[in-house]
Amino acid sequence: MKHTPGERPTDPTRRALLTATAGVGAALMAGCARGAAPGAPAPTPTAAGSASPTAGAGGITPGAMTxxxxxxxxxxxxxxxxxxxxxxxxxxxxxxxxxxxxxxxxxxxxxxxxxxxxxxxxxxxxxxxxxxxxxxxxxxxxxxxxxxxxxxxxxxxxxxxxxxxxxxxxxxxxxxxxxxCEPAPVKAQVPYGTTPLPVWFFRPDTSGARRPTVILTNGSDGQNVDMWTYGVPAALERGWNALVYDGPGQGRLLFVDRIVFTPTWEKVVTPLVDWLTARSDVDPDRIALTGLSMAGDLAPRAAAFESRIAALVAMPGCVDPWLGFPPEIRRILTPDKQQTNDIWNNEVVPELPPAAAATMKKRFEPFSIPAMLEARQGRLFTDFYTPATRIQALKITDVVPLIKAPTLVLDYEGEQFYPGQPREMYNALTSPKDYVRLTAQEGAQLHCSPMAPQLHCEVVFDWLQQTLQGS
Known part of the structure; x- marks a missing residue:
């Protein structure tokens, strides 16, 4: 890994789901966790019609990694x-x-x-x-x-x-x-609008000791089990509490309650912090927030407006999820809804092969319940404009400088979703900050280091321990 020490400047200073299609030059790509977008090198189309960094010998997933x-x-x-x-x-x-x-x-x-x-x-x-x-x-x-x-x-x-x-x-x-589990996590429903957030609060034991706590935030298509892999055992082994939750656009709230992502993630995290600080086994001065995959955009947004977050980790840093889609897709979106949807339905959809259509269904469902329901009936959505503008609204370029909490920004060699964005976030931060790039030499390449989550957790929790030890 490559590490850049933290500095505080005096001035403000997201599996491969890119699919090339015929006609309109449309190339489709996904936004987090289970897919991959093109990295810095030009992606290589495959026989299946997808594109990504080259696999196999000499590529980003050589030999047995393919x-x-x-x-x-x-x-x-x-x-x-x-x-x-x-x-x-x-x-x-x-x-x-x-x-x-x-x-x-x-x-x-x-x-x-x-x-x-x-x-x-x-x-x-x-x-x-x-x-x-x-x-x-x-x-x-x-x-x-x-x-x-x-x-x-x-x-x-x-x-x-x-x-x-x-x-x-x-x-x-x-x-x-x-x-x-022993002890079993506390299950609760934290108030959020008209639909509460399901939470699972893991503790090392039931002693009631006041402990530092990490809020683990999932990406756009991850499941609760991913938060176990990327944080719960690491927290418990270090004497920390860990909170796992479903937010809008995730888990139960998406698939059952039919609530899509919100760009104002602080309205999700603040009630979680309220719930945690009301507990006697939580140290209110040592509450950390992590964001995996697209939550590398959501968690920083929340930390910018929730002052009780004592430390933040973006995994990876993401400032604009819409840029995770290739230019050919982004150009479909115009300021006019009817024009946008005419382009989508008349010029793009007729030329989409089945694999590309499935990609777009998956990518857009967390941002549009009609799109999700149509996809479940085997149909492609007709309203491109609404979910596209919701993704666009996740941009946090102007928000990052407002973050005051010490922040660790992770980057990955061969980052497929958001190449260049972790460094952009790091440069824009005005709070105490660190940047760590996980590499292929460590087997930790690709978005979220899929082959090295243990190493990933070591980096994150070593930093959290050091950062909050004096709080």
Missing amino acids: LFQDPAYNFSALLALGASGAGAAEVGEVLTAVNTVNAAGLSPQTYVETFRKLGDRLLRPPPGAPADDQTKRFRALRAAQYYGQALFFVLGSDAPGSEEQLYRSGRKAWDAFCDL
């Missing part, structure tokens, strides 16, 4: 494989699933079927003696991971209407895991 030739699926499987270190997957299970999919022929259908069946199997009793609680616990956690793998690609499968049920299966597995 599980699938299609980089979208490869990135997704690498996330599962990397989660094994936290007990949120099993190496043999993931690799067997990869072999099964490749033997059947890689497609959304084979991927979804394989991982859904794996999740189902893990929720049944294992062979041999009756399972004890520890066995049930971690089988449920792995099931949550595999349901999440299937969920990401289900809109491109033969059964897009099963999306909500697939989400519910993963959520049921996650809750089963949590109920068997």
